[in-house]
Amino acid sequence: MIKTxxxxxxxKILFPLPAVLxxxxxxxxxxxxxxxxxxxxxxxxxxxxxxxxxxxxxARVFAEPRFLAAxxxxxxxxxxxxxxxxxxxxxVALVLDREFVGKGMLKLLLLLPLVATPVAVGxxxxxxxxxxxxxxxxxxxxxxxxxxxxVSGAATVLPSLVLVDVWQWTPMVSLIVLAGLAGLxxxxxxxxxxDGANEAQILWRITLPMVMPTILTALVLRTxxxxxxxxxxxxxxxxxxxxxxxxxxxxGFKYSFEYFRMGxxxxxxxxxxxxxxxxxxxxxRLRAGTPA
Amino acid sequence: MKKLFxxxxxLIAVAFAGAQAKELRVLLxxxxxxxxxxxAIPEFEQASGIKVDVEQYQESQLSTKLATEFASGSSTVxxxxxxxxxxxxxxxxxxxxxxxxxxxxxxxxxxxxxxxTFGSRTYVVPIVxxxxxxxxxxDLLKKAGVAVPKTLAELEAAAAKLDSAGVAGxxxxxxxxxxxxxxxxxxxxxxxxxxxxGRAVFDSKPAVEAIRYYGRxxxxxxPTGVTAMSWDGIMPLFQAGKIAxxxxxxxxxxxxxxxxxxxxxxxxxxxADFPAGPAGNTPFISVSWGMAIxxxxxxxxxxxxFLAWATSADMAKRGLAAQITMARDSPWLDxxxxxxxxxxxxxxxxxxxxxxxxxxxxxxSAVGEARDRIGEVIxxxxxxxxxxxxxxxxxxxxxxxxxxxxxxxxELGVQ
Numbered sequence: 001m002i003k004t005x006x007x008x009x010x011x012k013i014l015f016p017l018p019a020v021l022x023x024x025x026x027x028x029x030x031x032x033x034x035x036x037x038x039x040x041x042x043x044x045x046x047x048x049x050x051x052x053x054x055x056x057x058x059a060r061v062f063a064e065p066r067f068l069a070a071x072x073x074x075x076x077x078x079x080x081x082x083x084x085x086x087x088x089x090x091x092v093a094l095v096l097d098r099e100f101v102g103k104g105m106l107k108l109l110l111l112l113p114l115v116a117t118p119v120a121v122g123x124x125x126x127x128x129x130x131x132x133x134x135x136x137x138x139x140x141x142x143x144x145x146x147x148x149x150x151v152s153g154a155a156t157v158l159p160s161l162v163l164v165d166v167w168q169w170t171p172m173v174s175l176i177v178l179a180g181l182a183g184l185x186x187x188x189x190x191x192x193x194x195d196g197a198n199e200a201q202i203l204w205r206i207t208l209p210m211v212m213p214t215i216l217t218a219l220v221l222r223t224x225x226x227x228x229x230x231x232x233x234x235x236x237x238x239x240x241x242x243x244x245x246x247x248x249x250x251x252g253f254k255y256s257f258e259y260f261r262m263g264x265x266x267x268x269x270x271x272x273x274x275x276x277x278x279x280x281x282x283x284x285r286l287r288a289g290t291p292a
Numbered sequence: 293m294k295k296l297f298x299x300x301x302x303l304i305a306v307a308f309a310g311a312q313a314k315e316l317r318v319l320l321x322x323x324x325x326x327x328x329x330x331x332a333i334p335e336f337e338q339a340s341g342i343k344v345d346v347e348q349y350q351e352s353q354l355s356t357k358l359a360t361e362f363a364s365g366s367s368t369v370x371x372x373x374x375x376x377x378x379x380x381x382x383x384x385x386x387x388x389x390x391x392x393x394x395x396x397x398x399x400x401x402x403x404x405x406x407x408x409t410f411g412s413r414t415y416v417v418p419i420v421x422x423x424x425x426x427x428x429x430x431d432l433l434k435k436a437g438v439a440v441p442k443t444l445a446e447l448e449a450a451a452a453k454l455d456s457a458g459v460a461g462x463x464x465x466x467x468x469x470x471x472x473x474x475x476x477x478x479x480x481x482x483x484x485x486x487x488x489x490g491r492a493v494f495d496s497k498p499a500v501e502a503i504r505y506y507g508r509x510x511x512x513x514x515p516t517g518v519t520a521m522s523w524d525g526i527m528p529l530f531q532a533g534k535i536a537x538x539x540x541x542x543x544x545x546x547x548x549x550x551x552x553x554x555x556x557x558x559x560x561x562x563x564a565d566f567p568a569g570p571a572g573n574t575p576f577i578s579v580s581w582g583m584a585i586x587x588x589x590x591x592x593x594x595x596x597x598f599l600a601w602a603t604s605a606d607m608a609k610r611g612l613a614a615q616i617t618m619a620r621d622s623p624w625l626d627x628x629x630x631x632x633x634x635x636x637x638x639x640x641x642x643x644x645x646x647x648x649x650x651x652x653x654x655x656x657s658a659v660g661e662a663r664d665r666i667g668e669v670i671x672x673x674x675x676x677x678x679x680x681x682x683x684x685x686x687x688x689x690x691x692x693x694x695x696x697x698x699x700x701x702x703e704l705g706v707q
Contacts, residue, residue, distance in 0.1 A: 044363055045657040046701045047385030131516035132529055152517025154675070241519040242468055242671040257356040258660040260382065262363075 031273065037266035044260035053263070061267040066243055066251065074247040074275070077158060078226040081165040085222055088166065089173025090215065094203075096174065097181045110171040118168070122235030125164045126151065129236075151237050154244040161245055164232055169225070173218045180214025181207070216287040220280050227276050248272045315343045316594055319358065319372040322350050323581060324546065324616045325420055326373060329602055332610070336601050342594055355379055362388045362586070370589040371598050376407045376416055376579045381657040381703075383584075389415035390585040390592060392599075399605060399620045403650040404579045416582035417603040418619035420611075422541040422652075423577035423644035424477040424566045425637075427548060431560045432459065432536045440562065444481060444505060444569045447537070451513035454536035461513030463526045464506070464539045466674050468667025469660070470522035471506075473652040474540055475670055476576045478502045481569025486654040486666065490706040492694035494666060495687035498571065504683060507673025519674050531555060539566060542644075543580065545637055546615030563636045565643045577641075577648030579619055617641065658697040665690045665697075 007014060038057060042050030061067050092110070096103060113121070129136050129150035137147045150160045188206050197205070208215075230249045233239065239246035239254065246254075248268055255265030318333075320326035326348055333344050349357055355378065361367035363386070374383065383389050391413040397405055400418055408416035426447070428440060436454055441447040447462070455461030465471040472486075479485065484499030486492065493499065510518050515529055523544065529535050531554035542563075549558035566575035583603055585595040601607070605622045612623040613632045623629050630638060654662045669687050672680050680686070698704040 043700065044359060044386060045382050045697075047382070047387075047657070132534055133532070147516070149517060152520035154519075237520065240467055241517075242668060254660075254664075257359075258352070258664075259658065260359060260660070 034266045034269050034273075037263055038270045040263045040266075042262040043264075044262065050263065057263045057267050061264050061271075066246065067248075067268065069243065070246050070248050070251040071271070071275075073158065073245070074227060074249070074272075077162060077165075077229065077247060078223060078279075080159070080162045081169070081226045081229075082219060082222050084162065084166045085170045085173050086215065086219060088170045089218065090177055090208075092170065092174040093177035093181060094207075096178050107175075110174060112171075113168045114171050116168065118231035119235045121164065121168055122232045125232075126236050129160060151245075152241060154241055157237060157241065157245045161233055161236065164236070165226065165229065168232075169222060173222060176218040176221075177211060177215055180211040184210050213287055216283055220283045220287070223279050223283060224276055227272070227279060248275070314341060314594070315345065316370045316591060316598055317345045317347070317368050318598065319354060319369055320346060320348045321354050321373045321581065322348055323373070323420070324543070324614065325581060325611055325618075328611055328614055328616065329607070332607070336598065340597060340601075342598065344598065351375065358383075358388075362386065362588070365588075367586060367588055369586045370591055370595045371583065371585055371602070373419070374416055374582050374584050376418070376582050377651060377653055377655060378659055380408055380416060380582075381655070381659075384410050384415055385657060385701075387587055390587040390589070390595075391415055392417065392585070392596075394596070395600070399622050401619070401621060401645060403577070403645075403648075404619050407579060407650055407655065408582060416579075416584045417599060418579040418582045419603060419608075420543065420579070420581040421577055421617055421619045422543045422580040423617075423641065423648055424474060424539060424575045424652075425542045425545075425640045426564045426566055427530070427538045427540065427545070428562045428564065429533075429536050429556065429560055430562045433562075440564050441537075441567045442565075444478070444567050447567045448505075448509055448513075451509060451537060455513040458534065460515040460529070460535050462509060462537045462539070463515050463518065463521070463529065463535045464510060465522050465526070466510050466514060466518035466670075467520055467522045467525070468671050469663035470667075471670045472654075472663045472666050473576070475503070475506050475666075476649075476652045477539070477566050477574075478506050478569065480574045480576070480649050481566070481571060483569075483571030486651075486662075487656065487694075490698060490704055492654070492662075492691040492698070494669070494694075495684065495691040500684055500687050502569070503669055503673045503687065504678040506670065506678075507676065507680075508678030511674045511677035514674070519671050541580070542617050542637060542640060545634065563634065563640060565640050572647075573643075574647050574649050575644050576650070576652035577644040578650055578652045582619075654694065656694075656698060656703055657701040662694045662697055665693045 039052055039054060040050040041053045041057060096107060128134050131137060131147065131149065131152055136150060140146070140148060149156045151157045184207070188210070189202060192202050192206055228249055229247065230253070233245055233247060233250055234253070237245045239250040249272060252265050252268040252272060255261045255268055320329060330346055330348060333346060336342070337344055354373065355375070358369065358372055361369060374380065392415060393413065395414070395417060397414060404418040404421060405414055408414055408418065426441065432454055433440065433450070438450045438453050441450045451461030465474045476486065479494070479499055479502045482498045482502035482505070484494060484496055484502050486494050515521070515526070515535060523540055526535065526538060526540070527544065527547065530538050530548060533556050545563055548554060549561055551558065566573065583599055585592065585599060589595050605620055608618040608620040609623045609626060609629045611618045612629050615633060624638070624641065653659055654666070656662060669683065669690050672686050673683055695704060
């Protein structure tokens with residue numbers, strides 16, 4: 001009886017407690033622990049126990065040219081990938097929004113890249129890009145173009161990786177935007193047509209503004225994911241050739257598991273965490289500013 | 293009733309302790325010897341009554357797994373394969389290896405033991421040694437009228453003659469960190485070194501000359517995209533008949549001539565000593581894999597029993613018969629075993645064991661990062677076909693970086 005009373009009195013606390021505990025243990029703790037580690041000089045190669053060094057690990061990481069280059073590369077990769085995916089994704093969604101034969105089959109095919117494992121995608125594309133036996137160069141030769149270096153050239157590696165990301169994730173943008181398009185009310189279209197608006201005007205003045213909140217949601221999801229991209233890059237190039245495809249996530253991995261500089265790798269991960277959070281908040285603010 | 297319960301509890305405890313005591317957790321690498329051992333473990337289990345739980349990982353994943361488990365202090369690993377030149381210094385410093393006080397090391401070359409001995413104690417049993425050799429296509433060299441190169445100058449001339457649109461004249465690892473190990477023999481044969489007396493010295497005149505040569509050779513006659521290639525990128529090309537010569541570790545011979553994987557018949561693949569350079573011929577011969585016991589393992593006796601079996605002379609003979617270049621001396625003296633091994637490979641081992649250097653990379657705790665730094669210089673050289681005007685400066689900058697790493701780990705100036 002007493003026990004029942006306790007539960008009833010504390011329902012407000014007890015019901016959300018599992019969720020709160022889950023978030024605390026699985027999400028807040030690792031982030032907080034990484035933050036604490038970033039203020040230490042923990043380095044397994046020295047054999048010394050970790051010591052608190054304030055902001056010294058931050059200073060050392062920020063002074064490393066590889067870090068700044070990796071940060072720039074992370075932004076470039078994200079900007080290129082998300083821009084291509086947004087443009088192509090919206091275009092495909094607009095096409096799929098119309099009725100035509102084979103639409104169901106096309107939608108099903110669009111799902112395929114989404115369900116593929118990124119590492120498997122990376123391996124398949126590595127073969128595709130292979131400079132000696134790959135299909136990509138063979139395809140170029142068919143149309144009389146010279147061979148490309150693809151992922152083995154410092155100048156071409158990043159665009160080649162963006163292409164893989166675009167192949168895999170454009171369908172997701174399409175599907176989200178398509179869901180947004182399906183939910184639009186028909187009245188504005190009818191009045192626009194009565195007023196004599198043409199298709200282009202309807203697209204620019206009605207469809208896109210109305211579906212913009214959905215587009216921005218898709219962009220937030222893709223931006224967060226693209227900033228954190230790891231598996232495709234790691235499987236295909238490991239950050240190479242040289243450091244030409246080394247993003248912050250790859251650099252963080254190398255600092256942790258190849259260089260064993262745990263303190264400094266935590267600095268990189270804290271910075272990446274802040275960048276992802278700031279970017280998503282920026283886009284969310286943009287979304288809040290658009291009419292619902 | 294209480295008595296019965298107590299007896300039952302005691303029985304469970306004994307059974308549990310027994311089961312625990314007779315079980316070992318062993319971590320192996322995805323390496324021909326790891327595969328051989330894994331297949332043979334049931335024999336050990338039957339003979340000893342010890343159950344062995346085997347986990348197998350790719351080499352860098354194995355390092356990461358071990359370091360993470362040991363650093364967290366929660367490891368249950370008992371015995372593991374380890375790469376002495378890559379991780380022994382770090383593992384020793386952190387106290388992760390148990391000293392092997394009672395092990396009989398008399399069957400191992402001294403140079404192999406020198407990298408796993410700290411103070412007066414040895415911590416790792418060397419399993420596999422590797423040395424750098426020249427693999428070449430007998431048929432292609434014959435067709436072009438080229439003799440097997442004996443010097444680096446001849447190697448470059450042969451590569452130029454053999455290079456064609458469909459076949460690269462020569463290959464060697466070009467991917468930054470991976471290139472460091474196979475570049476080492478070129479470096480030594482030019483009279484250079486990565487480290488000397490605890491300081492980075494790969495910006496010396498002979499060292500930079502060697503790096504220029506390596507860049508010119510691979511940049512001009514290497515396969516397309518060589519700066520992204522480690523051995524696993526070169527192997528399929530060689531097996532597909534698209535490479536005429538290849539300098540790499542001896543351990544790959546078995547795979548190269550495996551008829552299920554290669555389109556090139558075994559009789560067309562030759563193996564020769566690494567070519568001599570201006571300063572002589574001292575290719576690397578290093579212990580690529582060893583086996584150790586975790587210091588934290590509560591089952592030291594069982595672990596020692598497993599280690600003795602897994603690194604025994606008998607297992608080494610089985611390894612060599614399977615074309616794995618074992619570290620022990622005795623299999624290389626056993627005529628019945630040697631009958632199964634390519635005599636040219638045996639000859640290259642004899643040469644490297646007599647003249648070689650026991651390091652294929654800078655021997656230091658922070659070797660992972662040091663390899664990336666040296667790799668930067670190598671990539672610059674390959675990208676510019678050895679012509680880079682800034683190579684000396686780049687090498688000097690990277691020497692400063694590696695010295696900084698040595699200082700961070702308390703190894704600067706320590707031999």
